[in-house]
Amino acid sequence: MIGVIFGPPGSGKGTQAALLHDRFNLVHLSTGEILRHEVARGSELGREVGRIMQAGQLVPDDLVDRVVQEHLRQVEGDVLLDGFPRTVEQAKALDEMLADADRHVDFVIALEAPEKLLVERLLHRAQVEGRADDTRQAIEERMHEYRTRTAAVLDHYRSTGVPVFEVDAEGSVDAVFERVRASVSQATARPL
Numbered sequence: 001m002i003g004v005i006f007g008p009p010g011s012g013k014g015t016q017a018a019l020l021h022d023r024f025n026l027v028h029l030s031t032g033e034i035l036r037h038e039v040a041r042g043s044e045l046g047r048e049v050g051r052i053m054q055a056g057q058l059v060p061d062d063l064v065d066r067v068v069q070e071h072l073r074q075v076e077g078d079v080l081l082d083g084f085p086r087t088v089e090q091a092k093a094l095d096e097m098l099a100d101a102d103r104h105v106d107f108v109i110a111l112e113a114p115e116k117l118l119v120e121r122l123l124h125r126a127q128v129e130g131r132a133d134d135t136r137q138a139i140e141e142r143m144h145e146y147r148t149r150t151a152a153v154l155d156h157y158r159s160t161g162v163p164v165f166e167v168d169a170e171g172s173v174d175a176v177f178e179r180v181r182a183s184v185s186q187a188t189a190r191p192l
Ligand code: AMP
Pocket: 009, 031, 032, 033, 035, 052, 053, 054, 056, 057, 058, 059, 060, 064, 082, 083, 084, 085, 086, 087, 090, 133, 142
């Protein structure tokens, strides 16, 4: 089973994905985390993408597609994709990769919250975690990338018949998780 956790920056994708991993035993595949790891270890890929990420821009599709393909190849069980796909081109590339393995995206959880709240959360995270792309300027750029390039990914899934569950991402982590959990249970017919 392949699920996608989707939403704008600051909507809590990573937090909710980690909780889903614990509850549903899904492999959590976060492209942001993988790329940050590459930057930290100074690999060739990391050197290529570090500045792009710091500026809050999207890394080129072909690089991210390759990373995902390599990781997907290594997992046999259920997967939760976090932060991918972020463009319609990535979504199409994912469809092709999965079709080659006789798989497909089973559901999308789309977290939703007003932009003002998202920016507040990201600025708070900047103080707590110190992520390089949580500066005001990079946050603005990430929001812009989301609106202009990523939001359309949902239309791709809706138009190809993949169930999309819209989840209100306002409120405490636990309250949001309860909504997310209910949607995943419905999507997978697993009453967990
Ligand atoms: P995230 O941790 O998901 O917020 O991602 C952090 C940053 O990594 C993004 O702002 C992009 O620069 C880069 N990134 C992560 N996933 C993708 C993706 N699917 N496509 C392009 N860039 C990505």
